Amino acid sequence: MxxxxxxxxxxxxxAKLDSTTELITPESPKYEASLSRWSDGAVKRAGAVAYPTTFDGVSALVKFASQHSLDLAVKGGGHSTGGTSSTTGGLVIDLSRMRRVAIDTEKKLITAQGGALWEDVDDAAIEHGLATVGGTVNHTGVGGLTLGGGFGWLSGMYGMVIDNVVAAKVVVPDGRILxxxxxxxxxxFWAIRGAGHNFGVTVEFTYRAYEQTTPVYFGFLTYTPDKLTAIVEALNRRFDNSDPRGGAMCVFAQPPGAPSPVVNAVVFYNGNEKSAKEYFSELFxxxxxxxAAGEMPYNQVNRQLNPLARPGGRKSLKVATLASPVRPEYxxxxxxMLMEQLKEEPDMASTFISMEFYDLxxxxxxxxxxxxCANRGAYRPGTIGLSWTDPAKDDAFRAWGRKIQAQCIEWIKQSDKLPSPGQALQYANYAEPDDVLNDPFGVNxxxxxxxKxxxxxxxIFDKANARIEVPN
Known part of the structure; x- marks a missing residue:
């Protein structure tokens, strides 16, 4: 307990901490700010919040929490909508003062501390003509995305984020820095690449990097809803006969002030505008x-979706997995379903749903x-990005998101794209602890x-979107 x-x-x-680690308690004027998270619904009133700056500082905190059986949470970017980076009454280890990024140009490696954000990694790497697979929103933490698997615009070329981790440093419960x-x-090392939140505090990641000296093409194509079937058919044809340099999302969202949602195709191509428009010719x-699209340096790409993911308000992320090719009627x-829900619940106007298309x-x-991570195969990950303001609607709106989750799983069960034995349909990074419909670890x-x-x-490390239990 x-x-x-x-x-x-x-x-x-x-008394056990070094002078570089700051400890914030409820009496401190900094306390309220220390509780802030990307989602207001993930805010919990911690008993203390610690800000280490060194690996040894993290070690001392973990060891103390373990010895005293403290309720422990670890905060990187703070994007967990399930509250796994927060604790009620326990100890939070906040890594936000550990954001250093180092580039080894000779070996093409990026080393990032556990509190770094993706903007830190993207910006440091591009200065040396390099890039690696990272998140599609750049104010998320490297730790959360990496430890759960990680998809990004470069996944078609280089795989998931975890496929590009070559080493890490992990503080385990007894305080050792491994x-x-x-x-x-x-x-x-095998375990943290997909289930890493369950094993310790990862205070450093080393990623494989790739040459990225030329601009990429990125942007938004907005359509009326009647084009949705044709858009999905075009995306299916494009990504079932793909070039790994491309990626896309199909996003349903209601623009500010608009009466109903529209359909957006978010397009990415690791090449120039002419090549990108040929690649996505059917969409154009x-x-x-x-x-609204054009050429830009790669580190600018992961800033473009930030307006869909502004901090504040109550949020919940859920996965909507669809078999590839995606059936347009689904x-x-x-x-x-989204359009009807937004009519009935105007408080959800900032909610979006996306389907992600990468060369698989x-x-x-x-x-x-x-x-x-067993979440690989002929499936498209999607995001149900719930957003609202009324705390009284928390359960109802999360339940609506789970309804779409369940429908997507049911469609897969009815299809000829059944998962192979041990393959998972649930992507851990788009899950919350109480709504894992399909075990994300499968054969593992x-x-x-x-x-564990x-x-x-x-x-001690029991706050994860998908928890690993110790066998009886």
Whole structure:
């Protein structure tokens, strides 16, 4: 049983910390700001919030929390809508003062501290003509996205984020700072690539980087809803016979002040405008209402979706998995469900739903048991991005999101694209702890449970979108 941290324990902890680690308690004028999260619904009133700046500082905090069975949470970017980076009465380790990024141009490696945001990584890398697979919103933390798998605009070329991690440093419950890689603590290295939130605090990641010296093409094509079937058909044809340099999203969202949602095709191509327009020619031929796209440096791409993901308000992210090719009638049904919901619930006007399209060959070429992430195969991840303001509607709106989740899983069960044994349909990063409809670890579940018993038998790290339980 995890316990809260009382004032006496907080004083005892503070006495053990070095001078570079700041401890914030409810009496501090900084306390309220320390609780802030991307979603107001994820805010919890911690007993203490610690801001380490060194690996040793994190180690001291983890060791103390373990010894005293404290309820422990770790905050990177703070984007968890399920509240897994927060605790009621417990200790938060906030990594936001550990954002250093180093570039090794000779070996083409990026080393980022666990509190870095994707903008830190993107901006540092592009200065050296490099890039790596990162998030599609750049104010998210590197830790959360990486430890759960990670899709991004470069996934068609280089796979998931975890496929590009070559090493990491992890603080495990007894306070040890372990270097993990294919040759050192390889079992833990395997585990953190997909289920990493369950095993410790990852204070450093080393990513493989790739040359990215030329601009890319990116932007938004907006359509009336009657074009949705044709858009999905065009995306299916494009990405079932794909070039890994491309990526796209089909996004349903209601523009500010508009009476109903519209359909957006968000397009990415790692090349020039002429090549991009040839690649997406079918989408341009559908005569969008508006085109806002052009060439830009790669590090600017992951800023473009930030307006869809502004902090504040109450939020919930959920996964909507669809088999590839996506059946247009399913997309139409989801759009109609959103349109009806927004009519009935104006408080949800900022809600969006997206379907992600990447070339799947690279991602699917890696076996589900090569890393702990079993969410690979002929499936398109989608996001149900719920957003509202009224706390009284939390349960109802989350339940509506789960309804779409369940419908998507049912469609897959009725299709000829059934998952292979051990393959997962649930992407852990788009889940919340209470709504995992399909185990995201599939064939890896038993091995993960055994490693959990080895590294964290007391389940100190029990705040994850998809939790690993210690076997009885």
């Amino acid at each position: 995890r316990i809260p941290i009382d004032p006496a324990l907080a004083k005892e902890l503070e 270097t993990v890689s294919d040759t050192e603590n390889s079992d833990l 031929d559908l005569e969008p209402l508006n085109i 997309a139409v049904t989801i759009f109609e 060959a690279k991602i699917s070429s890696i076996p589900p048991d090569a890393t702990s 579940k038993q091995k993960l449970a055994e490693l 018993a080895k590294y964290d038998p007391q389940c």
